[in-house]
Amino acid sequence: MIIVLAETANEADIRHVVDRIEESGRSAHLSRGVERTIIGVIGPDDPAMQDMFETLPGVESVHRVTKPYRLVSREFRPSGTVVECGHGVSIGGSELAVMAGPCSIEDERHIVETAIAVRAAGANILRGGAFKPRTSPYAFRGHGERALEFLANAGRESGMPVITEVMSVRDIDAVARSADIIQIGARNMQNFILLDEVGKTHKPVMLKRALSGTIEEWLLAAEYVVAQGNPNVILCERGIRTFETAYRNTFDINAIPLAKSLSHLPVIADPSHGTGKWKLVRPVAMASIAAGADGLMIEVHPNPDHALSDGAQSLTFESFERMMESVSAIAAAVERRVPLHASASAG
């Protein structure tokens, strides 16, 4: 931490700052310039300390010089993390992860049919919502535990690992039993208790970025999970909230290469939420892979105009297939590949 004193700071102010640094078990390094004095703090950075120093008389500004996360930083594991998800699928290697399926699991036939179709088109992970966060208390909130069963069956039948969201500590056990990957939704990125608890499982955790979450906050949320002993974290960029109302969210393409340079964790792109408009899903999926994403999460529905949620951003089977062809061409251009199945219906 570096503390810059105001031009008006006097010796007593400087002494006070140094005392507080030493009280905290750190040491102070003074540098007296012509116009102002600067104090380097030798010892670990702590955001709360920054706050505190800013209140001291004579202090003009406080600058942190180290990153607040450690275990998830690229320096900690320069080679990059590959997360094993079961059924021979891993995330972070040269084969892209393609998660596809409906926003909500509506019934068993619906999810099995979708699983088979998306796998045939090249998906390797099945997504489906059982517990749905909904802005309105009057909207459909998912079929809960019953839907978890349907999802697990569809995963087995199609031979794919499955991912679904957990919204509450009380549902972690049930979700961990049925799912291969646990999703933490954007609205729960800073539900710190939930992060702690999924950190105590050994399941892969996909952590979506919050609507107004900074890259630093996102990585600190991942640090919560890893700090509890679970290193299998996957980041997911799903669009942020900006002034622009032409789309539901603004997909932050910068976040992909930046997150990958700051952290060793794999990064997935969700252009369905990142745009909110199915017509934009294909080009933004292509862009994400071009920018270095390790995979995609895509909402697919047999019949989007009958979907119980998020119809406007869901692809049909046909448009998903078209998207996969385009993504495949981009993947080749960046020396990666989309998943290849020996036989689309094999378990």
Place this chain on the structure above:
Amino acid sequence: MIIVLAETANEADIRHVVDRIEESGRSAHLSRGVERTIIGVIGPDDPAMQDMFETLPGVESVHRVTKPYRLVSREFRPSGTVVECGHGVSIGGSELAVMAGPCSIEDERHIVETAIAVRAAGANILRGGAFKPRTSPYAFRGHGERALEFLANAGRESGMPVITEVMSVRDIDAVARSADIIQIGARNMQNFILLDEVGKTHKPVMLKRALSGTIEEWLLAAEYVVAQGNPNVILCERGIRTFETAYRNTFDINAIPLAKSLSHLPVIADPSHGTGKWKLVRPVAMASIAAGADGLMIEVHPNPDHALSDGAQSLTFESFERMMESVSAIAAAVERRVPLHASASAG
């Protein structure tokens, strides 16, 4: 809901839209203009339906015409809600609610001392954090249940109701036993399970607006609580996240008169988080009362430069006193008053 068809829509498209409306149990009202056809949907608005209609061929845009919340709307209770909080304190009447205290409860002496000081200066509700949401897993996260006891004691000793945050369903019982008002923090505004569960208690609930929560989402979050049977909800504006980095958050003063016109619930202003800088707390507190807020939540610490969290935005006892004098003058100008105590130390 109003559905606007594209100029290029044909009869089959129109028929399809009307069919989907009728399938949903609603009825359709066609209005054929020179350039385009508009279809009014007669029946309840449902956000999921809006999504769905937007996917239909030939549809250009879909406009909701009714508000998605009901129980919290001003129309539902035009006279405004007054929430009783115990110790004779109520929120929403002509006397302002002034919640003051430390960000975190550090020890019993600390919270009792603060309670007595803020009450003497005119506060009527004691705040203090036992469970603290922290961006970093390495930061101080509050003293938990032990702090709840300290808070309850300090409330009794100073004769004030107390408010504290609950972050998780598992802590609701403990918090409800110790606190008079349950706070839902900004990061949990859309933790829907938590909203459901505090809705099943009968305690007053103060709901902070999320960092990027729209007014509509905030009122829908309140609707979650009220829909479970708990009408005692208080809204709290605490600043939103914008591009401006000169302050921690941008206090949204517009939100105060707008929330009060759209809803019958009381609205509290939190200028400590809304600015993040103690020097801005006094003017923004004054502004909030001038704009019609029903009260304030202020961070006060005996010694901000030793605070375990949020020191930069905490007032000292002395600056809180000065703030209360200024707020009192503004309150008089809008025909309200700050709390008056017969004797500051009375229970």
Place this chain on the structure above:
Amino acid sequence: MIIVLAETANEADIRHVVDRIEESGRSAHLSRGVERTIIGVIGPDDPAMQDMFETLPGVESVHRVTKPYRLVSREFRPSGTVVECGHGVSIGGSELAVMAGPCSIEDERHIVETAIAVRAAGANILRGGAFKPRTSPYAFRGHGERALEFLANAGRESGMPVITEVMSVRDIDAVARSADIIQIGARNMQNFILLDEVGKTHKPVMLKRALSGTIEEWLLAAEYVVAQGNPNVILCERGIRTFETAYRNTFDINAIPLAKSLSHLPVIADPSHGTGKWKLVRPVAMASIAAGADGLMIEVHPNPDHALSDGAQSLTFESFERMMESVSAIAAAVERRVPLHASASAG
């Protein structure tokens, strides 16, 4: 400027940074810590230098420690600036400046009628648009030079100085001849040529904050004007663009006390644009004065539902009068006063 080197920086990297500092005529102060080296740059801060240092190998981050503006900073003139505007009206003293009038000047009778009404209600400066920035090329863009004449006449008849916007260098002379205060609109806050040119006049200049202008950029835009020799600058907060769509703009109340602490220039609040909804104008005007604004700019129209622009945010004569009563009460609470006229119709 402080340059923080990465942990991986080697001696050659450090040498290179020091060389570049010395080449620029500044000197370097090294501080070698256990984990990393920090270099203080002794000499003037320059934003372009910051950019440059960030590109050097081994550099992790660069922190500016001085503010980039000088002439407009509070340190430069601690006592605060009072701008004389003619007709005995000044901005920045204990009497508030109240600028009122229509968005666009529609005809002579219209502006004279409005001038007399707003003056009777307590305004002391007349506003009116002659050149109107409009998002669409098909919208009404103002009556131009003809409207300037109407405005000047209305100012004379009502005995008030007048303010109007200039959008282009070519219109500065005409506007400066007719108006007492030149307004730079939000969309031109960073029209640097226009800033230079109004800086060469001696007229008071009111500088609106851009839709996404930071406080620092706003003060630097003011610095452009003052650096050309015109010290008579007035700042105007008019709302910023955020994710919230419930209002046209989000009025940034924090900006008022912060701008007044960073700069000696007076600050005016424009709640008409800051909210975009006439029902919110009165509470936000009250809030602004409570927060320390030196005055208000308010859109008033004899008949808002016939206005050629901005009807939705314009007050009627009657609601302006009501607003002035409320503002007057708040002004008294902060030891200021609204303008008082011996006789409302006197010249």
Place this chain on the structure above:
Amino acid sequence: MIIVLAETANEADIRHVVDRIEESGRSAHLSRGVERTIIGVIGPDDPAMQDMFETLPGVESVHRVTKPYRLVSREFRPSGTVVECGHGVSIGGSELAVMAGPCSIEDERHIVETAIAVRAAGANILRGGAFKPRTSPYAFRGHGERALEFLANAGRESGMPVITEVMSVRDIDAVARSADIIQIGARNMQNFILLDEVGKTHKPVMLKRALSGTIEEWLLAAEYVVAQGNPNVILCERGIRTFETAYRNTFDINAIPLAKSLSHLPVIADPSHGTGKWKLVRPVAMASIAAGADGLMIEVHPNPDHALSDGAQSLTFESFERMMESVSAIAAAVERRVPLHASASAG
């Protein structure tokens, strides 16, 4: 336009709305539902009318149903516009436009050297700043007219058309004489007088999106130029301002496919400004082409750590070459190609 009346609206309110519609020369179409009345306005949409209707008693909301721009809309020219720029280069066809060069033109040797290097690496248009918009009045503002000459010479020597920014009406003639494409910078996107005046030239105009410009405002700004008779407009996405501070701007990848679907104009991506960090330029350039951009604008400098401006986001010749290789692979995947020169030094 559709006007939704409040539940509380009475017959007089409805009559008043209808009268105002008919006064404006439009006609009204009433639709009385069970809960509320909806009025369709038959006739052209006008944003000012929307404002006005919102002020009428009994009106709850007003919805525009047509787009406010015409000449730039995709419907107006479904096939897409190809802009001819001289030297055989066109923008909007299957060959990508690659604009490269320094932020500022520093001297003649510098720009010629850069021109030759970027052309050899595959650029087909030379960029360089002569008039620089700078946040601080104390920063380097470009060499002005002298730099225009250097740029024109460098274009001739390297055989490429050149693009440079115009900041003021008074410089349009000089810029139009030297440059093949006139650039309107982000800060001038809504400098409406400047838009009008470049609309009166016949030069291609590249219009950058403002820091907080919506897609609709951007297209309306383009409409200003086209409405004056100049159809040769190119859009340029250069990042928007959001809450994220990890990059200088947030590149809005969604804007590329959306602008191309709403408008027939070509769209260029500027990842240098869109990220502000040279390490992110390559992946975001690749993403932009994958998403359908018609070309790139890239800052390249022989020696970024000696650049007079924007060094942090400039590529070296070597990293530009590497970027072009990557972009070339992506271009092939989307059936486009980067410019190919028979001989890099040929005129």
